[in-house]
Amino acid sequence: xxxxxxxxxxxxxxxxxxxxxxxxxxxxxxxxxxxxxxxxxxxxxxxxxxxxxxxxxxxxxxxxxxxxxxxxxxxxxxxxxxxxxxxxxxxxxxxxxxxxxxxxxxxxxxxxxxxxxxxxxxxxxxxxxxxxxxxxxxxxxxxxxxxxx
Numbered sequence: 001x002x003x004x005x006x007x008x009x010x011x012x013x014x015x016x017x018x019x020x021x022x023x024x025x026x027x028x029x030x031x032x033x034x035x036x037x038x039x040x041x042x043x044x045x046x047x048x049x050x051x052x053x054x055x056x057x058x059x060x061x062x063x064x065x066x067x068x069x070x071x072x073x074x075x076x077x078x079x080x081x082x083x084x085x086x087x088x089x090x091x092x093x094x095x096x097x098x099x100x101x102x103x104x105x106x107x108x109x110x111x112x113x114x115x116x117x118x119x120x121x122x123x124x125x126x127x128x129x130x131x132x133x134x135x136x137x138x139x140x141x142x143x144x145x146x147x148x149x
Contacts, residue, residue: 013043
């Protein structure tokens, strides 16, 4: 007989809840945490009241469904607002920065240096070495214009 065969059902539910909680931390998606809560509540109910395994499974299923839909509704009503909306959006952070033309902008297209990187650029025609301001972005292309500082 292995240790899992001798495990009381309420301990098994608590273990499932713990495993689902760890899985939520490893693969965040705000889904497994609700099922983890349902498993923990099922384990506590199974510990407090002598109910059979079939009823425990039904209780877990009902609690999981309720928890997932309640959690989704809560998150939809209370969205997470980023403290830095431009986080991981490097091109958007460049708006307003001064760039130096490295490859002449001819016919509206060329290359510019921003910090230690070269970017494709679109904007007014300019010779290499000209300083311009980033006025916007289009995907990974900087839109430049005006005189830089």
